[in-house]
Amino acid sequence: MPTVTHTNEVTISFLSRSANEGFARTAVACFAAQLDPTLDEIGDVKTAVSEAVTNAIVHGYPNELGKITLRVRLLPDRTLEITVRDWGVGIPDVDKARTPLYTTGNEERSGMGFTIMESFMDHLKVRSKEGKGTTLVMRKRFSPRAGAAM
């Protein structure tokens, strides 16, 4: 059995309904509470999760409902890793999708989702294959806190 290097992990699976955007970011915020984060840090993580899950809902499954999984891991050094995966249509050109203001979405999208994820998190990686789906991994290291569990 491989050695487990992370200290805690949770995986949630849900349907690509927009009502789950609020649920997903709140669930991550609750899990991250064990790091005793600042309000700012929690705000950053909630925003990034909201963008990632909305992308999966809007762009992963534009014409159908599908499954989305959200995995959150606590890595050493007070680092939170969030993985959002869908099995939808995929992104043909990831670099283009990450360009600020680029969007293929509707009027309520601004094309700033990736920009916000990039600026609010420390690390962002996107893997996508057309017809197979998209996996987005992002990490953020939380500031040291006196009296925090880790």
Added chain:
Amino acid sequence: MPVTCNSKERTLQANLIGEVDHHGAKEIMRELEQQIDRILPRELILNCSGVTFMDSSGIAVLLRTRQRMESCGGTLRVLDVPAQASKVLRAANLQKIISFE
């Protein structure tokens, strides 16, 4: 209701309440646009003190609302933006085109 509005002498006061995300953005946009089209205000004052969360959908809401106001010759003022929402708007450099406090 995520938006409550009242108007006086062609000034439209709107309060944005709760979470502004993709799930709720359409309804907010629709309500604001209906009010703008009905009142044709010279100024729209959008109070955001009741916003508990905002993501990039909020950027789209403000940009579209501003566009709507400009098309009827009015201006948009955005007030009392909480810290989290302000950070999102600033990440898009929105302070350069919309005055928010």
